[in-house]
Amino acid sequence: MLRRPTPDPSRLREGGNKRDLALSRLREGSNKRLLLPSRKREGLGVGRATALLLAIAITACTQQPKREMSRTLPTIVSLNPCADAILAEVTQPGQLLALSHYSADPRAASIDPAKARLYPTTRGTLEEVLALHPDIVIDGIFVAPATAAAYQRLGLRLETLGIAGTVEESRAQIRALAALAGNPAKGEALIARIEAALAAAAPTDGAAIPALVWEPGGIVPGDKTLIAELLRRTGFTNFAAARGLGQADQLPLERVLADPPRVILAAGSDRALSHPALSHLTGTTRAPLDPRLLYCAGPTIIPAAQRLAEVRRMLGPTPNPSRLREGSTVALSSPLPLAARARLSSPLPLAARVPLSTPLPLAARVPLSTPLPLAGGAGGGQAAKHPPQ
Amino acid sequence: MTRPVSLLILALAIAVPLSLLAGQVWLNPFAPQAANAFTILAELRAPRAALALVIGAGLGGAGAAMQGYLRNPLADPGLFGVAPTAAFGAVLSLALGLGGLLPLAALAGAALAMAALALIAGNASGQNSATLFALAGLMLASLSGALTSLVISLAPNPFALSEIVTWLMGSLESRSWHDVLVAAPSTALGLLLLARAAPALDALTLGEETARSLGVNPVRLLWLMVLGTGLVVGAGVAAAGIIGFVGLVVPHLLRPFTDQRPSSLILPSALGGALLLLLADCLCRLLPLAGGELRIGIALSLIGAPFFLRLLLRLRSELA
Incomplete structure (x- = not known):
């Protein structure tokens, strides 16, 4: 400040x-x-x-x-x-x-x-x-x-x-x-x-699961963003950063298919994020992540951590993440996003109010191409919101 | 006429398989090793190529028909104002956060433009009907352009704004078979209508009076043209956004190889448009830019404009 x-x-x-x-x-x-x-x-x-x-x-x-x-x-x-x-x-x-x-x-x-x-x-x-x-x-x-x-x-x-x-x-x-x-x-x-929310969201087992936070336009978060820290604190690793991608870099659909992460956290929806080809990925779980959880820090950290922890719990303990990534053991791919939605709209304290209870028309948001940290999507908003004086 | 058609079909037969190799991930055609190689081919690249063929063919054919109908080399399928109105429908759906309804909204916009044309100039008969239609189309284009800008300036948040502006540039990125299904039927129907108008277009080259004396019904012709281009352009906008240039350039590139009759230009232009759009899309897939893929409108101009300029140069030396 x-x-x-x-x-x-x-x-x-x-x-x-x-x-x-x-x-x-x-x-x-x-x-x-x-x-x-x-x-x-x-x-x-x-x-x-x-x-x-x-x-x-x-x-x-x-x-x-x-x-x-x-x-x-x-x-x-x-x-x-x-x-x-x-x-x-x-x-x-x-x-x-x-x-x-x-x-x-x-x-x-x-x-x-x-x-x-x-x-x-x-x-x-x-x-x-x-x-x-x-x-x-x-x-x-x-x-x-x-x-x-x-x-x-x-x-x-x-x-x-x-x-x-x-x-x-x-x-x-x-x-x-x-x-x-x-x-x-x-x-x-x-x-x-x-x-307290962060403590409750910490994983019970030690293994970190590679997760791709994927925003419309194929945008991924860099490692020095709030969402990357939240991923780390909830038992994930930032898949995109591990592939050498930085803040607001783009990961095209083809690359995701050729080298799929264990879990895709789709923040929003566009053609790539909801492309039917993704349903062919066995061994990759797709879970929606309300893009509003990415914009700000502050109280938003609570539902964001809760959501990530929820996804992490769905994936279960991973004694050997590399084996899971092959997709040979569990086929977790298809119905999870829906299930997650349904679960979240139940009256959870904050998580339910903020994330997925409203039928969000998520397609309406493509992040700005300026390299803002994710948590500051709204900061970008400020940049754009002032009418020319 | 047969020579350019068979040559274009040959070129397409070569280009389509090659286009499947173009992408962000290198797939060795003999020993594909990348994970999900088949999915990438069948679900990403194949529908994309199919969509390029469909939209390119539609725009090329419609361009040839329009230039024949208005007897003006500057005419293109966008002239009736269908594309901007369809785009306005799509932009509205994006701004309201109803991205899933985008194709429907675009088609509704195209239908609205055609209905407006019917209201404005539907009863026109006689010599000026084509001019009236073109002017009405220009006004529609201008109006929907202004409305689109209005929606952009009223965008609820910067994300919607960015999405709208990106969409307006046109792209075939991440399209699926679903988009092909949206675009293909109405494009085919539109091309069919334009093909039915072809004999009348030939007669029209002799002048409106002569054409009439040859039995051409100008009102019927007008409606064939409006419906045909409307369907083609509406489908194209619904699936890929606004794609200009193809309808204007391709007929010019191919006209010297035909006998100059509009009817013999429609099919080659459709094939040529398909080829041009496919090549442009391959360029898009291969050129990674910082802001995402190269937009197809940009790629089209990069490929098509030099050809077109060279053509103009040759024309100039012939005229001199």
Whole structure:
């Protein structure tokens, strides 16, 4: 999360020194974590995390005095679909003034549609935001420079949310947003729920099954994405990465047929993903994966992990994955996707609400060709959503 | 006429088996070792080649008929506005998230265009009927183009947007026998109707009055043309998106080898269109691009445009 232009000038004046102090302390305290080599490679990670801490520090200072917090909780307008889902969890009633328009569309939303209906949405224009007059506006990091400048000009405080490529980054985002909203405890509660879901989704046996997450257009996720981490945590390996493919590379249908993975997690549907030729693959299980589970981190991690764990359980223990991949032992191929759908629409807590209970017209989504981490499909959305200013 | 036809059939007989070798996975024809080699051949490459043949034949034949009917070398099957309207139907289904209904929506769009043509210019008889139809078609094309752009700008999310734009470029990627089944019957029916119009088209080359005196019924001819091209183009759009160029170029390429009568050009153009589309699709399959397969519209222009330009150069030197 990058802190962008405008903190409220008056607030700055109030807490300037304290903020600097808190900031330096926070930075010292967490430098080790920030400079992990993996993070450095991610490039965005360090800056994002630093900015996160900045935001935390500022909010921590500007929210004084604590006793009056309930009365002075900042109002928030979210223009970022991934922030929508998090904010709905970490705000008090009345605090979140509007969600992004993505959340109103069940096909694009990462938030539970029933929950999304509780809030109004905006198309993301400056006018709408101004009319709502929030204390904080939250947008994606791809906010158009002209828009960012306009917020600054108009005295609105803009915070941006990046794309979380790991569970750790997602945790930091939740903490930052909860801190912004003045409800750190709610953030911790959400994180605890995510941790519990991840723990419950961990495989009971040790073997990792090669899984291909396949999106329309033959797009596959790279290894430094949230979904790749979730695969690892739920007993799979990223089949595409093992074949040398990177983020948003394409794996054509012919290649899949010539070198089939043990399981295909079809995120969406297009001609290739639902091609009849795939039914000839014995030894390959095909299971649908709601593409909305790929867009965002935050609370979406819970149903995503549950879904992956469910697929992993269906596949059973694999004493010798290589033998399974030959397709000689079990023919698991055909009826599984349907069975999975049916099972998921039963009233499971979150998993059922988010993933497959609605008849999703999934064909409508081809991921962007820009190399965004998967978890940030919605981040791409932000990039595309701003009308030319 | 027989010479180009037999040559084209020979070329197709060579090209079709060779086209089965084109793809992302190399299959050794003598000792296929790749897993699922048979599935790749039978379920991916064969239907694709069949679809290229069907759509190419339809567009080539329809192009030849249209150029004969309008007596204008610039005419192509898209002129009646059927393709853009069919595309609008398809785009609408994509934007609404009903991708499964796409072929149906495209065919409905094509039918709508033909119904609109009937309403606008159906009663026209006399000398200007063809012009009226062409103008009505142009307006339909313009209107549905605008509506398509509108749907694109109203796309619910970037994924739908990207899918629509990619689809509009036309492709035979990942098509199955199901798509062949969608396209083949109506293409065949359309070509049949156009073949029935062929004798009247021959008479039309002598001028509209003469044709009438030879017993040509202009209204019947008009409807044969509209239904024939509508069926062919609608089926093509439903299965593969908008594929231009074939209907315009192929008749020109083949006309010098025929006796110049429209009726003797339809069959060679159908065969030539099939060959051109098959070759273009092979190029698509073999050229891996970062953004996915090469789009067939691009491949067609890459293959066809140089030929066409060379043809124009020769024509120029002949005229000079």
